[in-house]
Amino acid sequence: MSNYFNTLPLREKLNQLGVCDFMDSSEFLDGVNALKGKKLVIIGCGAQGLNQGLNLRDSGLDVSYTLRKEAIEGKRDSWKNATENNFTVGTYEELVPTADVLINLTPDKQHTSVVNAVMPLMKQGATLSYSHGFNIVEEGMQVRKDITVIMVAPKCPGSEVRAEYVRGFGVPTLIAVHPENDPEGKGLDQAKAYCVGTGGHKAGVLKSSFVAEVKSDLMGEQTILCGLLQTGSILSFDKMIEKGIDAGYASKLVQYGVEVITEALKQGGITAMMDRLSNVAKIKAFEVSEELKTIMRPLFQKHQDDIMSGEFSRVMMEDWAAGDKNLLAWRAATGETAFEKTPAGNVKIGEQEYFDNALLMVAFVRAGVELAFETMVEAGIKPESAYYESLHETPLIANTIARKKLFEMNRVISDTAEYGCYLFDHACKPLLADFMTKVDTDLIGKNFNEGKDGAVDNRALISVNEVIRSHQVEVVGAELRKAMTAMKSIKTA
């Protein structure tokens, strides 16, 4: 199998990267009809598998699960999840041949073996659904020509997919049809019906392509979502320890700070996050983040270039073949960092204090979100796609850090994201070494406003606000967030 994207002529590459249509709610008036009476069989019953299946069944669709023989015989967790909720469960041999739509919700890394195992069993004209395009785009999986290949990717963890559905809403969802596999032209209608079945149509649906999804998803997760959150957390913590801030306080400020800060991001974008700072602090955070953007831009560009050329996936798949040698070593090293090993102190930190005492982290988030977004857009990815893979997901990942720090974040995200995260982190820390020598506790650990009278120059403030507010990620974000205003805030701190 060879990298699908690299087999395409430039014209077609640009064409597929540019598929990006934020769908109007009128596109979903047909409800779940395109899937009504069809047999939906889900492969895998982890968090996404179980929760999507519960939603689809509650929307009146016929859902069952297929698992590997060993999982059924060993009564593994996936088997228990499915049977305890009264779903029919069967082996590939038993259920795949009956499926009109086969939904692959197994981990990315298993896709090649899973798809190779089920493809011969699938009936003529059936549909295969993915929730991530890596297998098709980077591994170049060739699916039988009579089979329709679609993608439906809720942009939230599985538990949220369920929680939002039962409260009458949904989570933002990305859908796509693989142009090489749409023999009957039914792919889009089925993907739309699937979205209605999981409730996604109520929170905004972005029509994308397998290519655009993969190339933006990889970029987002490596740089801003996981990579920079990891680098920023560790550097901020280490700086505070170096400057004598109490370790328990430092640990708590970072662990919960990322979540509190990015909650503002979720509600109102970079603008809202920056507006939580005082005027003096905002101007400072702006300057610091501008400097960070200049330093880190080449690294963001390198990641995007390696993703586009397929170099990233080639190297990562070498590591898969070597039994995850690098991945496991890096994972272990993350577990050993001082930040990870210092428990959050039993100190009360007020909500505003998370902003005032962590100006550096606010600057990191702004720099990272804007850089990831800008770099993706420069590479031909449309702004809406870039928004979902940068700003939108940052609070979701920050939530995992609040729960149990970086080790937890890396456990929850896919192995692909984790691998890319370490690559970025290892390159980014040395890049910021000089910058960090200039950082003191006014930027991280203590209240930046302390000892300042708060006075600012009107024109300086106006021009800073102007730059923040007119950034394209803010303009696009304001539009997309309208569709998801009612999303529940996730809070741990």
Added chain:
Amino acid sequence: MSQPVVHIAHFNLKYHQKPVLQDLSWVINRNDNWLLCGSSGTGKTSLAKAIAGLIPVHEGEVNINFHPESTLPAMVHYVANWYQFKDLEGASNFYYQQRYNSSVTVTTATVIAELEVYGKEYGLPSEEIEHILEALGFTALKNSPLIQLSSGEHKKLQLVKALWLKPQLLILDQPYNGLDSLSRKNLNILLEEIAAAGTQLILISNETELPAVINRFAEIRKGALKEVSFEERALDLVEEITKPVPSFLNNVSVSSTADHVIKMIDVNISYSGKQVLKNINWEVNSGEKWLLQGYNGSGKSTLLSLIAGDHPQAYSNNFYLFGNKRGTGESIWEIKERIGLISPELHWYFDASATVWQSIASGFYDSSGLFCNPGATKHKQVDELISYFGLTEYKNRLMNELPLGKQRLTLLARTIIKNPEILILDEPCQGLDQQQTQHFNKLVDELCKNGTTLIYVGHFESQLPSCLEKRILLENGEVKSVEPMLQTI
């Protein structure tokens, strides 16, 4: 004479710029055990929180003097009228159907693990806990994860903790909410026990069955505390609302074509082998008015969750709704459209960041929170109902800013806004005062004249709508009896 335990003088409290408590004074002496009553929204909870040090006192004085020689913990423990629990990661993002969805992933601690942590924190003797658990019928739940507890069971867990702690001063805010009659009786006995051992009590409640040790009674009226006699206490000064029911609720609701709207044949529900409903057979015909009863934990909520489309195990049972077998292509939203539901769980998990207006309007869509613009006709109906419930001045306030009683009125309005075919009212009047309860039950009678099917759960025999005709009693997950209601006059 010894110093008073609590001494409050010239205490003022404002909420949203409106005075709630004005120049309030209250002296609680040793051997006093008080009942604090009054209508919803008069500031009872705020006063209790001020005594417990949970809200700051800006104007006036609130002094607490603990007994220097007492062996009991020198603290004021406040048991809120609301319960809270967290998952193992410290978050409390739950949804009300979650306990019916099985998942292997363990998300919350078990009751016993939770109690062990609590006991350790306060250094409590583990041998005393068994007695309390038994008295409140909690022993069988020791190994249940918190997420699986019903609202009544969560309430009991709160009480178990407080009774085990035995603080010098214990304030219980609406402790009887959600408790069945036997548990209420046993709670009173336990309270008498700890009072005898030296704990002083302040009870906030409108109940009539109280522990015998309660010897003083007070009411908050117009911001001030007034001592009343036992007899006076029951009098409520709120004027009865005599407004006519909004006309859009008088339209006959679309009636089902099937004779039986609900039909269950040998329905069974179990989690990991533990059976919670056993061979339930029950038929509800269109227009019937049912009372559903049973002790806490008897399976009432699970039974109702099946009807409301909230239980995944509905799909494997022989169970018909509106004449159709469940799992034959219907969506839960088609079911919910025809049902108006309120339950303690729905209230607990409801989106507290929605406004009163949005919350009521969300009843048209059966959602928790409003996600679309309802349009002019529905807009007008919401306004009418808000006015009928006397909530107009609160319409733009967030749910989590309002006292429990006002929240509950809002959700009751949400339940009936679409004039549904079936009303499922699971302890609808929890948190309301007696006046409000009577009034709501009258409204239910009124609404049900038009052929609405009613399933009503209420622990208090004296506080039921008069239209109820039949009674189904559950015990340990089984139907114990089905019988016609005796007409009470």
